[in-house]
Amino acid sequence: MPNPNSAKTHILRRQRSQHKKSTKNFKQRRKNRLKHWKRGNIFSLNRSSRKERDLETLNLVAPQHFKFIENTDSVLTFIKTGKKALMEGLPVRFDISKIQSLSPDAIAILISHLTSFRSYGTTIYGNAPDDEEMKELFTSSGFYNYVNSHKKFEPSDKNLMHKESNFKVKPEIAEKATMLINSNGDYSEDNIEAIYSIFIEMMSNTHHHASLNKFGNSKWVIYVYNDTKNEITSVSFLDLGVGIFKSVVMKNYLKKIAIKFPLVRNIILVDDLLSGKIGSRIDVDNEIRGKGIPQIISYSKLPFFKKFYLITNEVKINLKTGEKDELRNNFGGTFYYFELCSKLKNNESNTVN
């Protein structure tokens, strides 16, 4: 026999709900939600808590030139400012709607940081660029697979964005990325070997070195972008660990002391890094380790890589020329970026030294 009290409770609740929906405030909020939903490019991460609804969302405007390699410090400042606010419990909108230029490396940096900020439990909002061309680049990247959005954007099949959550080396992802790059280019077997090997070494380095406390504790992100119009393929690979200079072993005793009491800036260690003098901190099989980064550096010199950069800690290195820049901000992690030209010129060779 139905409980008369539960029926009464249900009716009362229903009446309250219907009354709420008839108020002016509710109707206005529903109208706003629909407006944002129709615009379709708004995303969010984390649910907002009751406490947060009382706080005003910080609208953080991205640098006009939203390009990580070309405008490193500005992009890092943008991300760090957002991180600080989120850590303090303030919801943040990462506003890239008004940017004037956008590059694929910035998209990779943004998604890796935003998903790592989830752990703060504070709501994160964002949007896409207003400019149609940049919006297309952004929405077809695969970015929206990692955030909540009312509208779903299918990533282009010419691109690959993968975030590794199991902290492993994934030969199948390296293969997928390599084949995708090859589909947009005219590469020899040696070129393909170099590209594939680079991916495996990068994944392995993240597994072993990105965390000081434990192996396999850091995630990596890879983003392959095929720009068919300009015949360029760009690849971003990064982890948000501790950075190369914080995780390696100095062979030179004096340098060890200098690093411990920060008398020496990491930038002066770049030459040691490029010449393979920096060793692995892992004791097991130490004698056969430490070949990954030298291998990457060696491959970076091949002519079919048009650009090859490494950003780690406070240093940005052009691996093709050896030029180094000191950053104002510390990038806690390791970021590799390279570009390949789809069509090789006839006189370009691909010999590895």
Added chain:
Amino acid sequence: MKVTQSIDIAKEFSSKPGARYKYEGDFSGQLFLESLLLPKFDKAVQEGGKVLIILDDVLGYPSSFISGSFGKLSIDKGADQVLKHLEFESKNQMRIDKIISEIQNPKKK
């Protein structure tokens, strides 16, 4: 010395070799060494023969993979012994040179 054993890496192991150790992920150098290379090498040594290693139809050989398999074998058995009982076949001479170089000098400079 006759070839008494053979390994076609693409067909018997993988066309996409991984990193150095099994704990890192699939198709590691360590797995290749333990499951294929070492058993066949030991058998070839017993028979007084060689192992033919076919390197083709593989995407690439990361240095970690080579180090974890051929490099480790060289450290355990000695470079001369390994080079005496291994033979390589590939359309890509650079691959062969890379592996032989690792066997000859498996430790860092």
